[in-house]
Amino acid sequence: MMSTTAIRYDRVMGRWPDGATERLERAALELYQSRGFESTTVAEIAERAGLTERTFYRHYADKREVLFAGAAQLQDLLVRLVAEAEPSLAPIEAITAALTGAAAIFEERRSLVSQRQKVIAANPELQERELIKLAKLAAALAEALGQRGVPEPAATLAAEAGVAVFRVAFDRWIGGGDQRSLAVTITDSASHLRELTSAR
Amino acid sequence: MMSTTAIRYDRVMGRWPDGATERLERAALELYQSRGFESTTVAEIAERAGLTERTFYRHYADKREVLFAGAAQLQDLLVRLVAEAEPSLAPIEAITAALTGAAAIFEERRSLVSQRQKVIAANPELQERELIKLAKLAAALAEALGQRGVPEPAATLAAEAGVAVFRVAFDRWIGGGDQRSLAVTITDSASHLRELTSAR
Incomplete structure (x- = not known):
């Protein structure tokens, strides 16, 4: 078991962990896809990952959290990127800059992201959870x-529009019909929205 | 009991019913607000409405549906209004036209809509349900x-942007800070989004 080393590596590098968390995630996603989310137990996930249930619960509150822990991290990152965006950027540009800035995380984890998407698409309760996460992200x-310093309603409109831009870009990217990177599909989706709303 | 007459009236006029459904809704909203959604029983709602539990269940599957049956009707209406919008309208204009076309229903029921909003705001589970309804509406x-004939991703972007426009307009209207009609706040919110997205 390399979990201690791996966690330390993760802390030092500030990257997605290569240790227990990722092993549990990979094991969970494989089982969710092959047996279905409902039918998979935490014991099975831990066993497949070569870890104990106790270790599972040190990383995740329950089997659903394996799917959504990343969403919480993503939200923190996007909020930080919006805060750090150039002060001169218009609201919607700050949002788009944050989204493209976070796109690399998805690229790096493309196969896991794709598996996660399939698991969620197969389960209405998980789809609802995903919608709630996206609404909270907005x-x-x-x-x-x-x-x-962006006043309302501009802040809410720009954020909601930004999440819509991201959803559309993400679907194209993960759907595979679009060979371009997620950052490019986000930029494309944002300019699409601009054209749509400026059309009179 | 006038429920038979009321339902007939409702059918003929194509308006919100003045009979059993509305009496149950009013009674439920009053109880949800005074005692809390969780603590209210169907028996209490029926009693306050001067009807039987049996009648309640003829109109609503459960006490939560009292809050969300209107959302389903609204979705049907908006979909019809989008279908019937002038063919020459751009996607986002067709959505805005549908939203302003449905605004009168909210105006007519303003006090019920406001009560409903307060009940939902007080209960995280109901808030989640509301988010899911809005995502399904989009x-x-x-x-x-x-x-x-609108292709993707334009259709999804316009629909998501439209729902964002509606949410912002609705919050201003129901918040009371804005004395204008909902139709006007929708139009205003739509042009706000246009300015936001066209700003370079």
Whole structure:
């Protein structure tokens, strides 16, 4: 077991962990896809990862959290990127800059992201959870814009539009029909929205 | 009991019913607000409405549905209004036209809508349900645009942007800070989004 080393590596590098967390995630996603989310137990995930249930619960509250822990991290990152965006950027540009800035995380984890997407698509309860996460992400981004001095309703409109841009770009990217990088599909989706709303 | 007459009236006029459904809704909203959604029983709602539990269940599957049956009707109406919008309208204009076309229903029921909003704001589970309904509304509107020949991703982007426009307009209208009609706040919110996205 290399989990201690791996966790230390993760802390030092500030990257996605290569240790217990990722092994558990990989094992869980494989089982969710082959047996279904409902039918998979935490014991099975731990066993497949070569770890104990106790270790599982040190990393995740339950089997659903394996799918959504990353979403919480992503939200924190996007909020930070909005805060750090060039002060001169318009609200929607700050959001787009944050989204493209985070795109590399998805690229790096493409096969895991794709597996996760399939598991969620197969389960209505998980789909609902995903929608709630996206709605909360929009609220968090609106608040981050508020911190930049963007008044309402501009902050909420820009954040909601930004999440819509991301969803569309993500679907194209993960769907595979579009060979371009996620950052490029996000930029493309943002300019698409601009054209759509400016059309009179 | 006038429920038979009321339902007939409702059918003929094509308006919100003045009979059993509305009496149950009013009674439920009053109880949800005074005692909390969790603590209210169907028996209490029926009693306050002067009806039987049996009648309640003829109109609503459970006490939560009292809050969300209107959302389903609204979705059907908006989808129809998008389908019937002038063929020359751009996607986002068709959505905005549908939203302003449905605004009168909210105006007519303002005090009930306001009560409902307070009940939902007080209960995280109901808030999640509301987010899911709005996400489904966006998906239904995107499909309605697809029926008009709008390709993806324009259909999804316009629908998501439209729902964002509506949420912002609705919050201003129901918040009371804005004395204008909902139709006007929707139009205002739509032009706000246009300015936001066209800003370079």
